[in-house]
Amino acid sequence: MGKYLRLAVCVLIALGIAAFAVSDGGAQKGELQNGVWRAEYGKPAQFDLLDAVQFTPDKAGLDRLPKAELPIKIDDVAFQLQDGKVYLRFPLERDEQIYGLGLNFKKVNQRGTIRTLRMDIYHGRDDGRTHAPIPFFISSRGYGVFINSARKIDVYCGTTQLKDSPNASPERDRATDPKWEARPYSDCLEILVPQSGVEVYYFAGKDVADVVRRYNLYFGGGAMPARWGLGFWHRVPLKFTDKDALREADELIAKGFPFSVLGLEPGWQSNSYPCTYDWDKERFPEPAGLIGELRKRGIEANLWMNGYVSKKSSIYDKLKDFYADHTVWCGAVPDYSMPQVREIFIDAFKKNHLDIGVGGFKLDENDGNDFWLYPDTTIFPSGISGEQFRQTHAVFMARMINDLYERNNRRTFSLVRGTNAGTNAYPFVLYSDYGNHKDILTAAVNSSFIGTLWTPEACNARNADEWSKRIQSVAWSPLAMLNAWASKKKPWSFPEAEKDVRETFQLRARMVPYLYNAFYKYHKEGVPPLRAMVLEESFSGLLKNGGAKLSDEYKKLAEDVSDQWMLGDDILVAPMLGGQSSRKVLLPAGKWFDFYTGKYAGSAEVVSVDFAANGNRIPVYVRDGAIIPMSAAPDLKCRKLVLRHYGNLPGKLNLYDDDGVTFDYKKGNFAILPAEVDVSPDGKKTGKVGPELKNLFNYDEAEFEFMTK
Structure with missing residues (x-):
């Protein structure tokens, strides 16, 4: 949505709700949608983050949310314009927590x-340099703030002390006072935007989860991926040929490792780093034939690319008027912010890739680092600065590929190594070459606050124990991927773990109905498919309302939960690290049951789990009364549903289904299957499904499995 159109929409909507007003701090402000406000401080830049994306607020989805008011007054946000920069200051209460502020890897609060x-x-430290530097934060008080600037923004999140603060710590003598503090108490969050004005969006909610939903719905709701993208992915080594790729696919299938996406790395191109985007005629003489063979096996192809163009490319000359004045790996840098550039790529990709059946792309090297990419001094034909382009480069590329597929009524599920604000409706998942397992699990948790999806991909491991745990962890994430482009690892590379890894691949294939339902809720209600524990009401509400009854151990562990998450409505996942023989898990309020056995696990307590005693499986739990829809077999073509019921409470499920490949669902071409389990006074359980079963696209049979005896 372009700036002038966006401002016009803002004004029109605001006129129906609240006229724009000028606050004492000099900000224009108005309510745009239910629980969403826009304020303008100073004179915003001509180009900002939202100019890079196309989005239409989901007004119907926002209107379904309860009315919400901001717990702070916009007028209480201090604004100052000094040295050509915007200074913003937000008040913080003593127990207030802050989430978001980009994709972080070390902690949640x-x-x-x-x-x-x-x-x-x-780079291994949370300093703001990250794959998703989204300037959006959420307060535990029930509001969020998005700073719409494509500049590098400085954020001091509860680290500064104001001279006149009523909450200032008393002055102390370091030499004599044991209560002297190196970091005195801070009661504010300060932001420095290096431009003469900025748009700021405020999102209200009854809690943190409600704010996240509003943010996602305002930017169009969550992505609906191609259904095939929810199986396991396997990326092959860099120099594989077409014969190598087919041989690898057949070997995985023969050994019982179901997967649905095969990723081709740079070797598919006639030149890479920089790229031609043209098939290499020796390694891939008949690309259409390869894609066809893969699809016969139920496998989609995903192609690696970066955005830097080789002189050998068939589209190099077509782009000659749109290159920046710097190169990357000796390749030209197109100005992807220009529609002409994106159209040239779309035309070429349709002919050479989409029309022969390519399912998606891996958009690489659009994030960093400084020694590889163009500098901020780069001049782009559009007039966007190098700094602004760096912040939005990945967004423009994702927008281009999204447009390619959407115009052809085909869905994709693709990868991108960078993103920014407002892209939650794009069907892309973030990844990284960074491999610290603990950190990439924390990144998965933090992705749920900022409208992004993240895969803690399994690339390599030191031993069988670590390999099994990495594979299991990624299997319970939005995109399950084994990335062997550099390590050349195969699922069976560690024979001691082969059985466990095979079972994990098969389980992921069976979980597609549940995962697809979670993505529908992301699309329709703005609820992320993977959620931090603080976004789970039975956890956050427990801390708020039942804290006095919780053990000291529970309270301590709950201060910053970075190593467990919710997947969909009803499943709690607690990954484990290599060498970790046991772990503790925080169970929320209500009763929780073991996913694998159906046995009761606990309620509102800390449970300890031994990996070996748990069957060499990471802990996974299901909410009491939940119905988990699964495929009867580890095959995306299996048309029989198994509806697993856990616990002893009655349960209900509405299972979403559509063709999984087109955008026809937007025209109403989808089905919802109601299912429920009744529990009689004597504990007998009875399941039933609605007559809508006959309307489903991917299933025509269903049976219940009662896991808790």
Whole structure:
């Protein structure tokens, strides 16, 4: 949505709700949608983050949410324009927690941190340089703030002390007072935007989860991926040929490792780093034949690419008027912000890739690092600065591929190594070459606050124990991927773990109905498919309302939960690391049951799980009364549903289904199957499904499985 159209829409909507007003701080403000406000401080830049994306607010979805008011007054946000920069200051209460502020890898609560939000690869420290430097934060008080600037933004999140603060710590003598503090108490969050004005969006909610939903719905709701993208992915080594790729696919199938996407790395192109985007005629003489063979096996192809163009490319000359003045790996850098550039790529990709059946792309190297990419001094034909382009480069590329598929009424599920605000409706998942397992699991948790999806991909491991745990962890994420482009690992590379890894591949294939339902809720209600525990009401409500009854151990572990998450409505996942023989899991309120056995696990308590005693499986739990829809067999073509019921409470399920490949669902071409389990006074359980079963696209049979005896 372009700036002038967006402002016009803002004004029109606001006129129906609240006229724009000028606050004492000099900000224009108005309510745009239910629980969403826009304020303008100073004179915003001509180009900002939202100019890079196309989005239409889901007004119907927002209107379904309860009315919400901001717990702070916009007028209480301090604004100052100094040295050509915008200074914003937000008040913080003593127990207030802050989430978001980009994709972070070390902790969940960001209070007490300093960030310079900058698009980059992750370097192992949370300093703001990250794959998703989204300038959006959420307060535990029930509001969120998005700073719409494509500049590098400095954030001081509860680290600064104001001279006149009524909450200032008393002055102390370090030499004599044991209560002296190196970091005195801070009661504010300060943001520095290096431009003369900025748009700020405020999102209200009854809790953190409600704010996240509003943010996602305002930017169009969550992505609806191609259904085939929810099986396991396997990326092959860099120099594989077409014969190598087919041989690898057949070997996985023969050994009982079902997967639905095969990723081809740079070797498919006639030149890479920089790229031609043309098939290599020796390694891939008949690409259409390869794609056809893969699809016969139920496998889609995903092609690696970066955005830097080789002189050998068939589209190099067509783009000659749109290159920046710097190169990357000796390749030209097209100005992807220009529609002409994206159209040239779309035309070529349709002919050479989409028309022969390519399912999606891996958009690489659009994040960092400084020694590889173009500098901020780069001049782009559109007039966008190098700094602004770096913040939005990945977004423009994702928008281009999204447009390619949407115009042809085909859905994709693709990968991108960078993103920014407002892209939650694009069917892309973030990934990284960074491999620290603990950190990439924390990143998965943090992705749920900022409208992004993240895969803690399994690339390599030191031993069988770590390999099994990495594979299991990624299997319970939005995109399950074994990425062997560099390590050349195969699922069976560690024979001691082969059985466990095979079972995990098969389980992921069976979980597609549940996962697809979770994505529908993301699309329709803005609820992320993978959620931090603080976004789970039975957990956050327990801490708020039942804290006095919780053990001290529970309270301590609940301070920053970075190693477990909710997947969909009813499943709690607790990954484990290599070498970790046991772990503790925080169970929310209500009764929870073991996913694998159906046995009761606990309620509102800390449970300890031994990996070996748990059958070499990471802990996974299901809410009491939940119905988990699964495929009867580890095959995306299996047309029989198994509806697993856990616990002893009655349960209900509405299972969404559509063709899984087109956008016809937007025209109403979908089905919803109601299912429920009744429990009689004597404990007998009875399941039934609605007559809508006959209307489903992917299933025509269903049976119940009662896991808790």
